[in-house]
Amino acid sequence: MAHEDREVLLSLKNVDISYGKGKPKVVKNVSFDIFRGETFSLVGESGSGKTTIGRAIIRVNSCSAGEILFRGQRISGKLSREQERQVVRHIQMVFQDPGASLNERATVEYIVSEGLYNFHLYENEEDRRRKVERIIGQVGLLPEHLSRYPHEFSGGQRQRIGLARAMVMEPELVIADEPISALDVSIRAQVLNLMKQFQRQQGVTYLFIAHDLSVVRFISDRIGVIYKGEIVEIAEAEELFAHPMHPYTRSLISAIPIPDPLLEKNKKLLRYDPAIHDYSVDKPYLEDIGNGHFVFGNAAELEEYRLCRGRGDAPPLKTPPPACEEPIVPSKQGGRTLAKKLALGVGATVAAAAAALGILLLLAIV
């Protein structure tokens, strides 16, 4: 659709990441593009690998396969010192815990100017001071705050300092890793509005990492849903909420608490159980089912998603082959319980068959 004529700022191509050689992959074959000037969100539960992806982009984690392109150039793997500096210069990060991510022994002025010092992004001392004061004003703090230390600020103010530190570099891409999870509800809105404002003024691109879908929906242009290291769905925010296709996305959306007692108390919770997919023969992949809506599935599933999307209704809910009531078994013993459930399932079928036979017999007697 409209995507083709937009500039791709960051592109991940078949990225695998594992912590240590031979260790299981925490991120599996992830590919997505982020366009210049948009807000792209990665959503998933804890341990799904979303933060790992963010860190791989700024080269904290290395990719074991695949590559990451920034402005068309590779930024993963071995780089020259100069190229590495350019990545740091243009990609900035805002962290979850504003308390832990600010140097508590440095004044706000130093924290905000550190990047400027490192890259000599100022003409003279006066110019640096001016830049710092301007940015600190933009995030809603006062010039006199510059001589203070991080512990003198509230959580919301600290997150503003973190944002100022990132934005003073005039970055092209900001990776915001759960920037509002640690903040109070009323402060969240202030920080989000501020981020939006920077986007309007400077055209900065955001990669927003979050687990809270309710907030993400309203700040993102596009959303990628990640489950156990694999992207299962990517779509524009409204498209994703109006027509979620992948069963995991649907369970995630159904779990958002709705601030309305009548709706919330009567809502139906959908549970996702990976056992519903049969990928033994037909291998799954991520494919566009139209309108830039990507879903992860095998050929048969994708065909179904495409049909349902065309009709505008939700794909039928599938239940896994044998009866599975509690998919919330910890991974460590997953195999064993599944085997048990299989046995249960078989038992149930046998019982059902016996009952049917009984009825037939009865009928025959009558």
Added chain:
Amino acid sequence: MDFYEKESVAIVGESGSGKSVLTKAFSGMLEANGSISAGSIEFEGQDLAKLKGARAWNRIRGGKIATVFQDPMTSLNPVLTIGAQITAVIRAHQGCSAAEARRRALQIMEKVGISDAARRFDDYPFRYSGGMRQRIVIAIALSCQPRVLICDEPTTALDVTIQAQILRLIKDLQKEFGYTIIFITHDLGVVANIADRVAVLYAGQIVELATTEELFYDPRHPYTWALLSSLPQLAAADGELYAITGTPPSLYSPIQGDAFAPRNPYALKIDTLLEPPLFSVSPTHFAKTWLLDPRAPKVQPPEAIRQLHEKLKASAGGEVFGT
């Protein structure tokens, strides 16, 4: 305020509004320099505010009033097995044999949805996921059949999918055990899910107390209006969210008038002078704002939160509510 048997009351407010302090007061867990300076807390006809000493509290705390905290990792002991921690509580409060305690512990573990409880009994907390740990904490809290279960943001540290499961568990077990839930949270979505009644706390005071329906569909206090307006679901089309300006007041200096007045766009002149009383809107609905005084000008709540139900229904989409 009163808490009734088998009901769920949610307490909402910003950090620092005193939600946790309030519940710590009636489980005897105030910090060393904290004390109940006035008033009384009656529980089963006994005034808890007058209780002194650890021994007196131990009869109430854990046995009659139990608490589930926010972070399941910090509320479990990492060097003791799950089983040891549950049985310790059962033995301390019910004085039964070790074998009996083990039997009851396994029973309660099954109840909170730990499949294969016998095998997981001797595991250490680190082998459990966050959601599982919180189930264990709930199991410990419920092991003595308390009359009151205080939940201090028990789902804030969890993923949404796990949160939904834990909320359902707490509600389902309430039907069976018949305890009263006092649920502390700042998430209005969670309130809508679990609560029968809601108390909104601001700067250490209850500013609005109502049934959940009244609070969401007919809020009266400007602070409640502000909380509802800042819901991301009600964001304007351009993505701008409503933000409450300013910060909560410091409780170290005395507050004159209404504590919310400096941040309140609807503040009247009297708000800066005199503290408003708690006005009654209906037998179940109270709000502490001068706007309810008969002499006050008629003020409509902000546009954004009127017809809340219709708006949220439209934005939530049909799927979740299909039959």
